[in-house]
Amino acid sequence: MTAAAPSLPSILGPIRPRARWREAKLLVVVAATILVGSVSLELTRQVAVPGEATGLHPANPYHLAIYLGLLALAHVVLVLSGRRMDQILLPTVAMLGGISLLLMERLPRNLVVQTFGPWKLGLGDVQLAWLILSVSLATGLAVTVRSDRWLRLYKYTWAAAGVALLLATFVLGDEVNGQRLSLTLGPVSGQPSELLKVILVVFLAGYLSENRSLLVEESTKVGPISLPPLPFLAPMVAMWAIALGIVVVQRDLGAALLFFTVFLSLLYVATGRPGYVVVGVLLFLVGAFVMYQLVPNVRVRVDIWLDPFKDRSGSGYQVIQSLYAFARGGLLGTGLGAGLPTVNGNLPIPEVHTDFPLAALGEELGLVGIMAILGLFLVVIQRGLRIAASAADDFRAILAAGLALVIGTQAFIIAAGNLKLIPLTGITLPFISYGGSSLLVNGIIVGLLLALSDRGVEPPPPPRRPGRLARLTGRGQPVAARSARSRVPVRPDEGHPS
């Protein structure tokens, strides 16, 4: 259903707008929900201060207008691009971003203060700025990425860049509370592990799609057990070592867990062999046990998880306060702005805006709100995996699945930590936590997923010869020779649908 294309002057070539009604409708729902939330937040504020009732209006009309305008603009840009991209992803992510904006408006403004010349920006202002950049980045990538060659061909370059970034953090990272999470280069400061997760997925997509056939077919027999071919266990061990390195050097359990889980999941996606998962989980258990014995930070986290009430006012304090917040919320929550009582002027959860946003939301929106937020994440995951399952070739499928898995796994790890289902690790809740690195990288992920969902632009390149590693080990015969008797199946979704 190509809309009538008015002849507009264009920079990116001829503009053939394509209507995205479903996205438009969903964005209207999102806008209405955020508006209601904002008004409700303001009403709570008015009730708290008697005699200042001023009627119904949003908590911060300018912020709201800017954010909703941004969403409208993003939608228009996507329409003008004319690409046939997923229409559910942007509204879902926009809803999560809107929840984030409401939460940051509601938390004390002075949790984060940044000064730009004459302006003093508080928590809500800074988060809005990052949201603007993040949505712009997503939209920009969705519109402009029309080829995957720059990702596909240079996977070892990407891997090298990732390793360099990791080493730079190991050596030059700023140490805060015994953790080396952020890196400052000149005026720019950020958390490299956020970017690393995308680089990891890009590399794995290239590596796995290239070596997939060998990973699937070969095996090493140890007695009755059929193990994956030994040379291909090397990347798994390398990945494991990198994850352990992140734990030992950076003390960043969350990133290590995220990387290793995503790696194992993608390995399974590519090969369909549960054996890899079993070996990987065993490696994880061994690593976890050794880390528990050797690294004090790990032991503290695990001990807190086992019994936070042992040291209520000390190490267990944050987790207990998180559980209290969930408990205060109950089924329906206290209402936006009505939770989080301050004690002596301090918030009960110190890192609520980065590590515990779910606890704050659980208190104010209740179990119902938590279910809704988890549901939104599941929608993001489902759209991502759907894009993966209908992708034109293995590289794109694994790339899309990996990007979706990064978001899903990360959301799970931090949410489960907040709920004391697993030990707490300090990673961000995607789209909701405060933080520039996190929002920007998640914007990149959404942008790439949107671009990947458009299957009508460029056909994937023809299958390449097996990878370097396979050639070195002598297993990689040319595809045609190995499977001369089989026809090359043609994927139904390949080619150019018009």
Add this chain to the structure above:
Amino acid sequence: MKLVTVPPPSGPPRRRPLGRTIGHVGLALTVAFAGLALGAGYWQVLRSADLTREPDNPVVIAAARNVVRGQIVDRDGKVLASNKRDENGEPYRVYADRAFSTVIGYASRQYGTAGLERSWNAELTGVSNGNPIGDILRKFQADPYDPQKVTLGISSALQQAAVKGLGGDRGAVVMIDPKTGEILALASTPTFDASAIANPATQDSGFAAVRDSSAKPLLTRATQGQYVPGSVFKVVTAIAGLGSGRITPATTFPEQPRAETAGLLVSGFRIHEHPGVPARSFNLMTATEWSSNIWFALAGLRTGGDNLAAVAARMGFGAPLAFDLPTSASQVTNPGGGGPGGFTDNVELANASYGQAETLVTPLQMALVAATVANDGTLMKPHLVIATAGRDGARRIGPAEFGRVIGPDEADAIAAAMQGAVESSIGRQFTSGAKVEGIPTAGKSGTAELGGSGAPHSWFIGFAPVDQPRVAIAVIVERGGRGGARAAPLAGDLMTLFFKLAGS
């Protein structure tokens, strides 16, 4: 998850599409998220109420500072705990009656809460009104706090008389309505000045005085004191014997007359009768009147340790009682013995059957034993608070059954024996002063030997009237001498006062 799955093409698996494995991963993540939802449900619904009353929960701390706590009143509406405001306008607690200090405890800005002020903190501060639906609706109101007025089943007159009767001695009195489980008096001595701890001007010295006192007034003896029961435990042995069917009211032991003089030989250990008991056969009635150690030792041996422990557990032995205040567990024996019911051997079982050995009880538990016999063998759940009331309505805490311990016929037989122990010419020697004039009274005294020098604990449990009991009682006076010396007369006085107040 709806995923596009492409049917696997024939041929080698090299070109197998990824839809299937992607579906698996999606399924795994969905299951993981379902786990998150269950986790959130656990904390936000199942554990919501109890976490929201933890004393270090910020909402409780905030409420403690700013909310005017609900009043606490006795069963006649007399105010026991109310509020005043300091010079900053912040409220603090004032308590009307020292006799209630060990029940109500205190609520202090500096020193937290104790007693009912702690266990009912959520209702008193108005964080919860005990009604889940009401709690949900309350959140939509402008002022989410709805402090509840808490009404106790205790009568001030009885409570004051009990504390006065214990006097300078350490001890405890528990009075309970056996038909409803409402606590009518719960006295522990010594008492303390709770107002001094609650008042910001005197809190430090007030708290230090209580904390440093060697008499440990913060230990609520009525619910937390663990005492050797002595002969009042014979009622438990009788309940277990009749309840298990091993003993009848007519059971006699042929070996008893000889054992009265020579001692009862159990596994090479001799159990002796206390002096003055004639060398003859007893049944339940006469053994209770004479308080015969030998008969109850034999009855306990025939009942067996497993039956004794099991029937006692039906009355709450073996674990802390569920109650409005913290309780200690009562025990028939130390846990972990090798024999049936946890007893080490028959010697210990025989000694426990008349209340010595490793048997330890709380006064509240013994009041429940008396209440069980009084209420035809059915024990009602003991409770201090009988009603709460707030802005959004009132709630009554009605009678609830704790459990059926024995049948009514067995209970009647024990009640008759206990009436004999108070009213017969023989029983009266041991329970002097327990009888309520004009009202049939049942009871059992106890003299708990503690070993070493010093006076024994003086015990009495009982109830009245015998056929339609309205009050059951347990009294212990530490180092008060024989049961008939201190506990029995005090119990008689308090039950007499109860019927006088009730107007009959």
